[in-house]
Amino acid sequence: MPFTTKLSKDIKIGGIDLWRVSLLMSNNCGMGLEFTPTPISEYLDYFFIHGYQITEIAHDHYPQTFEGNVKCDTVVIDLMGEYVGLADLKTYYEFFETHFQYNNVIVIGCYHSNDKIRFRNWRFFKDDFPNMFFVHPQNDTFNLWNISGTPQVIMGTNMVDKKEHLFMCLNNGMRDHRCSMVHSILKRGLEKDNLLTSRSQQWNKINIPEIQIDNPLGGQEDKGTSRWNLQPEFSNKSYIDVITETKYHHPFYTEKPLKTFMSLQFPIILGYKDSVKYYRDKGFDMFDDIIDHSYDGIVDLEEKTEKIADELLRLSSLDFHKIYSESKDRLLHNQQLLNEYRMKNKRIENIVKFIFTDSFEVFSSKNYNTLYL
Numbered sequence: 001m002p003f004t005t006k007l008s009k010d011i012k013i014g015g016i017d018l019w020r021v022s023l024l025m026s027n028n029c030g031m032g033l034e035f036t037p038t039p040i041s042e043y044l045d046y047f048f049i050h051g052y053q054i055t056e057i058a059h060d061h062y063p064q065t066f067e068g069n070v071k072c073d074t075v076v077i078d079l080m081g082e083y084v085g086l087a088d089l090k091t092y093y094e095f096f097e098t099h100f101q102y103n104n105v106i107v108i109g110c111y112h113s114n115d116k117i118r119f120r121n122w123r124f125f126k127d128d129f130p131n132m133f134f135v136h137p138q139n140d141t142f143n144l145w146n147i148s149g150t151p152q153v154i155m156g157t158n159m160v161d162k163k164e165h166l167f168m169c170l171n172n173g174m175r176d177h178r179c180s181m182v183h184s185i186l187k188r189g190l191e192k193d194n195l196l197t198s199r200s201q202q203w204n205k206i207n208i209p210e211i212q213i214d215n216p217l218g219g220q221e222d223k224g225t226s227r228w229n230l231q232p233e234f235s236n237k238s239y240i241d242v243i244t245e246t247k248y249h250h251p252f253y254t255e256k257p258l259k260t261f262m263s264l265q266f267p268i269i270l271g272y273k274d275s276v277k278y279y280r281d282k283g284f285d286m287f288d289d290i291i292d293h294s295y296d297g298i299v300d301l302e303e304k305t306e307k308i309a310d311e312l313l314r315l316s317s318l319d320f321h322k323i324y325s326e327s328k329d330r331l332l333h334n335q336q337l338l339n340e341y342r343m344k345n346k347r348i349e350n351i352v353k354f355i356f357t358d359s360f361e362v363f364s365s366k367n368y369n370t371l372y373l
Helices: 051-060 084-099 177-188 256-262 275-280 301-315 320-328 329-345 347-356
Strands: 003-007 013-015 044-050 070-077 104-112 123-127 152-156 165-169 199-202 206-208 238-244 265-272 359-366 368-373
Touching: 003 347, 044 051, 051 070, 051 084, 051 152, 084 104, 084 320, 084 359, 104 347, 123 347, 152 329, 165 177, 165 301, 177 199, 177 238, 177 265, 177 301, 199 301, 238 256, 238 301, 238 320, 256 329, 265 275, 265 301, 320 329, 347 359
Parallel strands: 013 044, 044 070, 070 104, 104 123, 152 368, 165 238, 238 265
Antiparallel strands: 003 359, 199 206
C-alpha cells in the first residue's frame, strides 16, 4: 500500500459513495484511511464527499436519490487534483444549506499558499508546491504501484542523441487559451515540422482544426507511458514543450510542467500570469538566456499567445540540437531538483494533520524501485 493512516481515537466518519472519495483511499495520493464507515443517519464527526458528487446532486445528475438531512460537525470536500473557484463553491454552499446541519467545511484541493481564495469561514488546505500531488511517489496514477512485483516510481526519461522537432504542443480539451495558442502557431505555419495536436473547435469565429498525431492520448499505463504518466514517444522527439495549462485565469498548477522537467525538455508555459516565475522561484532553470519568457507577465490572452508564437518562430532559426547538447547538465539539474522535491514532499501527512489535528498515525511505504523510461 502506498500510504496508510490510522486514527488514534474513535471518530465517526461517513459519506456517500465513499469509493469515489480519493482523499480517503490509499491510491491516487490519498490518505489510505483505515476506518469503518458510520451510517449517515447518525451524527458524524466528519462527512467526506467529492466535489463532483456535490455538482451531480445539485444539478440532478446523480444516479441515486440523496435524501439529505445529514448532521455532522465537519464536511470535508475532496478535490485533490482539482481547483474550483467561487462559482462552484457557491453551488457547494447552497447544497449544504439545503441538505446538511454542520459546523465546519474543509476543502482539500490544489491551492497554493499564496492563493487569495476565500469563502465564508471555510478552511482551504494550501501548500507551497500543490502540484506535487500529481507526481508524488505515492500517487499510483502517475507511478506504477499496481503491477506485479515491486512497485516502481517513475523518475523521468533519459537523454537522447538528437530530436526531430523543435517543439511539441499537445492539446485535448480545447479551452479558450488552447484555441488561441493553436491559432497563433498555425498562423505562422509552425505546425509543419513540429508536434501539434488540437480538437476541432469554433473559437472567436475561427475554426480550430482537428489535428492528431499517432494517438497522443494513448500509450501504455502499465509501462508509465500515457497521458497520465510521461510520453517519451513525443518528448524524445521534441526539444521544447509548449505547455498549455489546465486553467488560464486561476493559479492552478498541474503536472504538465513537471512532466517537462522530468522529460528533459525546455519549457514554455501558457498558463496563469507568472507561471514561469513560479518555477524559477523554486530553483528550476527556465533557460532565460535561450528562451525569452517575457510573455509570462502578460494577462491578455491573444497578446500572450502571439508573443509565444513569435518566440517559437525565432527559436526555429537556431541550431537547437547544439543548444540541447550544451544544456545537458542544466536539463538534468531540473529533473534531479524535481525528484528531490518529490521524495521529501509531505503533502499527504500535512493534509492528514490539517483534517484530524493530532488524532492519527501515518505510514508511508518506501518499498519501491525507481524507473527511468
